[in-house]
């Protein structure tokens with residue numbers, strides 16, 4: 151029994167057998183046939199719903215292999231301090247906080263996120279004294295664009311128990327005034343510490359943010375996401391379950407576990423088997439950090455962590471940005487593979503921002519997947535061109551080199567660090583164009599089809615779902631996106647402006663352009 155047919159469509163199946171088609175037939179949540187409009191009469195039954203696509207292009211739903219949903223939801227219900235929201239100086243930040251403080255009763259937390267010191271006139275992070283000028287009766291927490299640094303005002307510092315006497319926690323760093331030793335309010339890698347001390351958003355408020363995030367993702371044709379937040383554990387799993395049960399989150403979800411929660415999970419499996427195509431665990435996240443000049447965790451610790459993940463049959467997902475961190479990640483995976491060879495391990499390096507051709511060859515030989523963020527080229531290209539040393543710049547996001555060497559590269563947005571729009575990622579990867587109109591390592595440009603595959607087949611493989619997703623072919627899940635233009639027939643500069651007109655998840659039309 152066919153439930154839904156999309157016909158009169160320009161279907162790019164991304165499958166090897168039939169690259170193009172006109173019609174897609176769906177039964178329940180699966181694609182059952184892909185063919186020509188002539189097949190319509192034969193397949194259509196009395197109760198079959200049909201959608202005339204009027205020649206529009208249909209693609210497999212986009213898969214974003216690395217983003218942070220909780221932070222995205224929070225961004226809709228907290229202050230947005232990103233440069234593109236007209237925040238160009240510390241005084242702009244102060245103005246936004248001032249407005250919030252006038253709306254909120256004293257004692258309530260004011261939370262803001264996304265500030266970027268590179269684009270602030272002062273070229274520095276705000277500090278406690280900047281924030282104290284605005285209010286002394288509301289605690290304030292600002293989150294840096296990367297999520298790895300925070301700024302607190304004096305009241306907030308006091309409330310979370312940070313004073314002159316507080317020593318740095320094991321993985322964090324409390325920035326201090328060089329003369330007085332007093333904390334400046336700027337805290338590095340202390341997100342977990344702060345989340346234990348600062349009350350989270352009320353469920354109701356957070357759910358409001360999830361609804362907006364859901365709408366945003368669907369409007370960009372994203373039908374599957376992988377949440378890569380390093381603090382993910384049982385509490386976050388429960389939240390995802392709640393959002394799924396309330397049906398306020400339509401894209402399919404894979405949630406990575408943070409390394410801290412991994413041991414707890416191994417003792418008590420909390421993954422339910424209810425609907426595994428909607429919500430599953432996948433991957434264990436480890437952040438390799440080098441901001442202090444030393445690798446944390448160190449190589450020996452890292453090797454043991456990765457080995458433990460490898461032995462448990464989970465994927466290791468290693469956040470590594472600089473080349474030396476990528477090397478360390480590589481060594482740790484090599485160590486695990488020597489102890490226990492496994493050809494199809496699917497271990498991943500997240501970001502892999504700087505990678506020389508020789509290191510790319512090593513990644514390929516070890517079968518490591520890279521999960522990259524092509525839209526950073528567009529949104530942060532200007533900063534890269536001004537601040538990344540020439541030696542590193544030539545190996546920055548070397549997507550073409552990686553693909554040519556045989557590395558499987560999946561794409562993602564790292565949203566809310568950059569907007570989630572996959573078409574922007576596809577545009578940036580196939581043009582290497584920054585927002586300023588400058589190109590960023592043009593030699594590393596890839597073709598449109600390769601870029602599209604990074605958000606389809608390759609992302610499906612990176613998230614262990616290649617059997618169910620990544621192409622429009624019989625047997626696969628009915629996750630589709632309909633576009634208002636054929637991306638293969640518009641000038642490259644217009645790819646980023648293509649709009650989604652309809653999104654289908656699980657055989658259901660979940661979003662239509664209003």
Ligand SMILES: [Zn+2]
Nearest residue numbers: 216217378564
């Ligand atoms: Zn991330």
